[in-house]
């Protein structure tokens with residue numbers, strides 16, 4: 374029997390339902406902006422969703438459409454009206470000029486289950502709860518002082534990982550990495566059922582909901598195991614342990630913090646419970662964007678814009694060594710958006726950079742790397758898979774040669 378993927382099953386089922394009922398929802402959800410470009414072939418119920426299934430790479434389909442329709446266009450994704458922007462100027466307008474209007478987050482099924490730790494902030498709707506949770510996260514977990522104190526742990530972790538690669542601990546590290554990869558896949562925001570959020574059955578029919586539940590269980594078990602390991606580390610990371618689902622969830626942390634008398638902004642019961650959507654209408658490039666329209670910033674297309682990058686499709690990592698580009702880490706022109714932008718931009722910027730630089734510097738300084746014998750540069754598959762952050766489709770396999778002068782236990 375042919376092996377149909379859950380998405381195909383779901384899309385076919387929905388498309389046939391659409392044909393049976395012959396419902397044309399064009400009038401219901403098209404925003405009030407007749408001149409906003411939009412692709413043809415909009416189907417009943419699923420809208421333009423069928424255009425984005427190709428190779429499971431919606432970012433590429435959006436980029437191809439932008440080439441035909443321009444840097445701003447409208448698509449109907451199931452029940453969700455969306456506007457796709459594909460230029461850095463428009464991204465700047467969304468993330469800077471109108472960032473309050475677009476500061477909320479979509480209501481994803483995966484986020485409902487996986488909203489623990491920093492993800493609880495990431496997926497909170499914009500409002501009082503998000504503001505307090507983010508403030509708590511920034512002051513208690515991501516302040517420069519905190520990030521500095523984690524350096525000891527980072528150092529220890531990188532060493533432990535390298536030492537134990539072949540032992541049981543190494544297997545656990547690999548398992549943990551696989552759990553995070555799965556979580557990252559689940560949080561991509563392009564599960565088709567999310568465009569019909571009032572329907573519960575597609576999640577069960579396609580097996581997506583059980584997958585999310587399993588992913589959540591694995592994540593929580595892994596994180597709990599990490600924090601149970603040593604009481605010393607447990608003390609050091611006490612606050613982050615709480616944020617990452619210790620004995621209290623984030624609401625309980627907020628309830629506890631609510632009783633403190635040193636808060637700049639007192640947390641009232643109202644502010645804890647109120648979830649405000651400030652999603653208002655606004656104008657982009659002369660087009661009126663109705664309230665509750667989802668804005669998708671196509672980072673993939675912006676990162677390959679020939680107006681911004683010379684030979685954008687060529688692999689020239691040296692381009693990022695230019696002084697201007699290093700300075701451009703501030704990204705005032707919104708060319709890279711590595712950490713997003715605006716009021717929902719990444720508060721873990723320092724932490725993330727430290728962690729990546731620390732691990733990468735070690736790997737590059739203390740090992741020489743080469744392709745396996747018989748494999749040449751041209752053989753390396755540079756295709757990506759769509760995700761929260763695009764990952765290589767085929768992992769890069771390299772042979773390290775240990776620098777014997779490096780002491781793992783200084």
Ligand code: HEM
Pocket residue numbers: 491492494495496507510515710711712713714715716717718719720721722724725726729
């Ligand atoms: C190199 C590492 C990292 C990268 C590339 C990264 C990137 C991002 C991006 C692109 C966003 C979305 C911003 C937007 O919507 O405009 C984000 C949000 C967020 N990140 Fe990071 N991040 C990194 C590390 C971290 C770390 C280490 C933490 C915390 C431990 C963290 C916590 C958050 C939170 C809480 C949000 C949501 C902010 C909000 O919605 O208010 N990130 N990150």
